Amino acid sequence: xxxxxxxxxxxxxxxxxxxxxxxxxxxxxxxxxxxxxxxxxxxxxxxxxxxxxxxxxxxxxxxxxxxxxxxxxxxxxxxxxxxxxxxxxxxxxxxxxxxxxxxxxxxxxxxxxxxxxxxxxxxxxxxxxxxxxxxxxxxxxxxxxxxxxxxxxxxxxxxxxxxxxxxxxxxxxxxxxxxxxxxxxxxxxxxxxxxxxxxxxxxxxxxxxxxxxxxxxxxxxxxxxxxxxxxxxxxxxxxxxxxxxxxxxxxxxxxxxxxxxxxxxxxxxxxxxxxxxxxxxxxxxxxxxxxxxxxxxxxxxxxxxxxxxxxxxxxxxxxxxxxxxxxxxxxxxxxxxxxxxxxxxxxxxxxxxxxxxxxxxxxxxxxxxxxxxxxxxxxxxxxxxxxxxxxxxxxxxxxxxxxxxxxxxxxxxxxxxxxxxxxxxxxxxxxxxxxxxxxxxxxxxxxxxxxxxxxxxxxxxxxxxxxxxxxxxxxxxxxxxxxxxxxxxxxxxxxxxxxxxxxxxxxxxxxxxxxxxxxxxxxxxxxxxxxxxxxxxxxxxxxxxx
Amino acid sequence: xxxxxxxxxxxxxxxxxxxxxxxxxxxxxxxxxxxxxxxxxxxxxxxxxxxxxxxxxxxxxxxxxxxxxxxxxxxxxxxxxxxxxxxxxxxxxxxxxxxxxxxxxxxxxxxxxxxxxxxxxxxxxxxxxxxxxxxxxxxxxxxxxxxxxxxxxxxxxxxxxxxxxxxxxxxxxxxxxxxxxxxxxxxxxxxxxxxxxxxxxxxxxxxxxxxxxxxxxxxxxxxxxxxxxxxxxxxxxxxxxxxxxxxxxxxxxxxxxxxxxxxxxxxxxxxxxxxxxxxxxxxxxxxxxxxxxxxxxxxxxxxxxxxxxxxxxxxxxxxxxxxxxxxxxxxxxxxxxxxxxxxxxxxxxxxxxxxxxxxx
Numbered sequence: 001x002x003x004x005x006x007x008x009x010x011x012x013x014x015x016x017x018x019x020x021x022x023x024x025x026x027x028x029x030x031x032x033x034x035x036x037x038x039x040x041x042x043x044x045x046x047x048x049x050x051x052x053x054x055x056x057x058x059x060x061x062x063x064x065x066x067x068x069x070x071x072x073x074x075x076x077x078x079x080x081x082x083x084x085x086x087x088x089x090x091x092x093x094x095x096x097x098x099x100x101x102x103x104x105x106x107x108x109x110x111x112x113x114x115x116x117x118x119x120x121x122x123x124x125x126x127x128x129x130x131x132x133x134x135x136x137x138x139x140x141x142x143x144x145x146x147x148x149x150x151x152x153x154x155x156x157x158x159x160x161x162x163x164x165x166x167x168x169x170x171x172x173x174x175x176x177x178x179x180x181x182x183x184x185x186x187x188x189x190x191x192x193x194x195x196x197x198x199x200x201x202x203x204x205x206x207x208x209x210x211x212x213x214x215x216x217x218x219x220x221x222x223x224x225x226x227x228x229x230x231x232x233x234x235x236x237x238x239x240x241x242x243x244x245x246x247x248x249x250x251x252x253x254x255x256x257x258x259x260x261x262x263x264x265x266x267x268x269x270x271x272x273x274x275x276x277x278x279x280x281x282x283x284x285x286x287x288x289x290x291x292x293x294x295x296x297x298x299x300x301x302x303x304x305x306x307x308x309x310x311x312x313x314x315x316x317x318x319x320x321x322x323x324x325x326x327x328x329x330x331x332x333x334x335x336x337x338x339x340x341x342x343x344x345x346x347x348x349x350x351x352x353x354x355x356x357x358x359x360x361x362x363x364x365x366x367x368x369x370x371x372x373x374x375x376x377x378x379x380x381x382x383x384x385x386x387x388x389x390x391x392x393x394x395x396x397x398x399x400x401x402x403x404x405x406x407x408x409x410x411x412x413x414x415x416x417x418x419x420x421x422x423x424x425x426x427x428x429x430x431x432x433x434x435x436x437x438x439x440x441x442x443x444x445x446x447x448x449x450x451x452x453x454x455x456x457x458x459x460x461x462x463x464x465x466x467x468x469x470x471x472x473x474x475x476x477x478x479x480x481x482x483x484x485x486x487x488x489x490x491x492x493x494x495x496x497x498x499x500x501x502x503x504x505x506x507x508x509x510x511x512x513x514x515x516x517x518x519x520x521x522x523x524x525x526x527x528x529x530x531x532x533x534x535x536x537x538x539x540x541x542x543x544x545x546x
Numbered sequence: 547x548x549x550x551x552x553x554x555x556x557x558x559x560x561x562x563x564x565x566x567x568x569x570x571x572x573x574x575x576x577x578x579x580x581x582x583x584x585x586x587x588x589x590x591x592x593x594x595x596x597x598x599x600x601x602x603x604x605x606x607x608x609x610x611x612x613x614x615x616x617x618x619x620x621x622x623x624x625x626x627x628x629x630x631x632x633x634x635x636x637x638x639x640x641x642x643x644x645x646x647x648x649x650x651x652x653x654x655x656x657x658x659x660x661x662x663x664x665x666x667x668x669x670x671x672x673x674x675x676x677x678x679x680x681x682x683x684x685x686x687x688x689x690x691x692x693x694x695x696x697x698x699x700x701x702x703x704x705x706x707x708x709x710x711x712x713x714x715x716x717x718x719x720x721x722x723x724x725x726x727x728x729x730x731x732x733x734x735x736x737x738x739x740x741x742x743x744x745x746x747x748x749x750x751x752x753x754x755x756x757x758x759x760x761x762x763x764x765x766x767x768x769x770x771x772x773x774x775x776x777x778x779x780x781x782x783x784x785x786x787x788x789x790x791x792x793x794x795x796x797x798x799x800x801x802x803x804x805x806x807x808x809x810x811x812x813x814x815x816x817x818x819x820x821x822x823x824x825x826x827x828x829x830x831x832x833x834x835x836x837x838x839x840x841x842x843x844x845x846x847x848x849x850x851x852x853x854x855x856x857x858x859x860x861x862x863x864x865x866x867x868x869x870x871x872x873x874x875x876x877x878x879x880x881x882x883x884x885x886x887x888x889x890x891x892x893x894x895x896x897x898x899x900x901x902x903x904x905x906x
Contacts, residue, residue: 194787305608
């Protein structure tokens with residue numbers, strides 16, 4: 001392990017360092033680009049995975065936090081880049097180094113108005129083009145007269161813009177067209193059976209062949225990050241269940257972990273076991289849904305019902321303990337809201353007992369089918385390097401052989417005590433992604449069995465830490481926490497100014513990165529493959545549109 | 547063969563009419579009655595088929611299916627039909643109005659024409675040509691025109707892709723359907739529908755015809771599923787890709803026509819399968835078992851025919867609810883690289899079997 005401080009200090013002498021859980025480097029806007037290239041390409045540093053680009057408004061300056069990880073050494077680094085120019089903030093884009101920044105920088109532009117020089121497609125990502133102002137800035141005027149509810153249709157914007165720096169250091173604005181006038185562009189969505197929500201894929205097709213896909217998210221953007229800034233910490237918890245609703249527990253677990261880390265609260269062991277059990281049940285239910293939806297999208301409607309049959313059983317378990325099936329609201333700061341239902345262990349054991357048989361049924365019905373195999377094998381191939389570069393995590397990344405399970409690499413809660421395998425496939429195609437999920441179901445069942453035993457043996461009966469303050473105020477500082485949600489690494493970034501509301505809360509969702517690879521994986525395949533590939537990537541729209 | 551001949555009834559009715567009116571008037575009256583009867587049977591069968599498929603699919607999927615309207619939900623499809631009938635026909639801007647309105651009629655006319663030549667029972671043949679099979683194939687292929695027009699005139703990208711797919715698919719798969727039917731025509735030596743059924747009095751073709759008949763049956767089943775745009779070949783309306791394919795823009799009874807025609811086409815291809823391979827309305831006989839054969843003869847021929855058609859439909863529905871959908875390139879490769887060459891080879895094989903008398 002190299003000494004990051006020394007190394008970066010040499011590369012960029014003006015950088016300042018801030019120690020913490022993760023080393024934070026602050027660099028000036030002008031030096032960021034050169035440092036980024038070094039961080040990515042230097043053999044010792046090798047920060048090849050950009051986890052998140054988080055825009056923050058520090059009032060006196062605007063800027064971004066870049067969360068970086070090296071997949072080889074698992075070293076982590078935070079880079080803070082600021083610009084004092086509030087009128088015309090500009091930073092250099094790193095989207096050519098880390099492709100994941102293509103969408104994430106657009107998000108920052110959308111909410112903070114920071115223009116990224118060199119970004120190929122500098123349009124708003126979520127908001128309408130006629131939106132006035134940048135809502136996550138602290139001086140944003142939320143007066144409804146400035147941004148009324150617009151009842152007119154949004155014009156299809158084929159014009160895109162990119163900012164290029166010329167030799168004299170001047171930034172030039174260049175406009176170009178996304179599609180030509182005689183391109184045959186078909187909209188998949190926002191209302192479409194296979195986009196699994198209100199998501200729009202503008203697809204350029206040539207006959208039956210997909211040439212290019214331009215995703216247009218934002219149809220259900222709720223501005224959760226903005227809302228969180230005016231809520232107290234316990235109030236922000238409820239939004240996590242509404243991000244990726246198929247990872248409601250894991251998302252909420254992540255936010256709770258982050259707040260507990262900031263407050264230094266010790267979570268009772270019983271609560272930890274329950275939390276992890278719920279996480280795994282959620283993952284199981286999510287993978288069953290994913291099986292159902294993928295088979296359904298490929299026309300095997302019957303398989304869909306088989307997957308949903310077992311999912312229903314899991315939802316019943318949630319219903320008994322949490323009182324809800326979808327938005328569970330079960331984790332609270334310091335533990336869980338109530339102890340599990342008396343039948344909980346019995347129900348989970350019943351589920352674990354039937355799953356191996358049911359899995360055989362799924363394989364019989366779909367996996368072994370010749371049509372299913374020919375339609376998924378070799379379709380939508382993504383390599384390991386691409387997965388890392390586009391920031392893909394979760395089952396879709398593990399299908400390329402990229403080991404990225406947060407539960408293994410930076411274990412949280414009680415995962416380090418549990419025995420499970422990280423499921424890896426190597427082909428990187430739709431079939432591999434599908435198989436990773438099916439094999440993870442087996443791992444979930446094995447984990448649940450271990451956890452049932454642990455919960456039965458557990459003598460403590462505290463399900464929530466006793467010393468959680470009534471009014472939660474986080475100390476001044478910033479924290480970043482990741483968990484393995486059903487679709488990949490879900491991250492929460494909190495910046496606190498010591499008040500009862502977060503100063504900045506960012507949710508780093510796995511699904512936003514997934515739509516970044518739709519174009520990469522679908523180009524030059526058939527229309528039917530577009531559906532197969534997007535189904536196998538398995539994104540959930542509310543997680544993209546936070 | 548002691549099975550009841552419905553010809554007795556129809557002749558009696560014909561004589562009755564002729565006794566009270568001139569011959570031409572009798573023919574006109576008969577035509578009207580037959581037309582009305584056909585329409586009635588057509589719609590009732592379609593409604594039954596909708597119910598049949600919904601129930602079967604529900605059972606395949608561990609569900610109950612429609613249960614609320616009437617006992618076991620039997621009235622559900624009547625309720626659905628009523629809903630479709632009273633729905634608004636939405637007028638779209640920027641479409642080819644004439645072709646848009648014409649398309650559903652072409653589809654339904656094609657399916658009714660081929661429906662009319664099916665051998666319903668002994669003596670229940672509406673019209674008995676010597677080229678009945680040829681007429682049936684010709685009539686059923688008008689349907690693709692309607693689908694192409696529907697997709698084109700809707701001025702919608704989904705419908706256009708759906709129509710192009712269906713054009714490619716139906717024309718390709720008609721070849722295999724035609725070839726397997728031709729194989730059986732070679733075996734029977736006649737194109738008359740009554741002739742085909744009568745030729746199976748001593749054993750259904752699927753039993754008599756040896757290997758080539760079995761191959762032809764399998765090819766026919768696959769190709770017929772393809773020709774009727776049913777899963778796993780339901781690409782033209784692949785709802786997960788093209789929302790509803792060629793009929794995305796249709797509403798009310800116009801959509802209803804496509805819907806009815808789709809189910810009736812299922813019945814028609816099943817009917818043709820039972821005519822060509824399973825003996826039409828011929829009862830099941832085992833040579834030598836006189837008592838058994840006599841009992842079989844008591845079952846009316848109409849029941850035999852419809853029962854066989856339902857059985858074949860069951861197999862096709864079973865396909866649909868088990869398999870994922872194929873992709874367009876796989877679909878065409880299956881037809882042009884496998885089904886058609888095998889079908890051609892099979893035709894030669896059947897000719898040899900007939901020439902050398904190798905059949906039972």
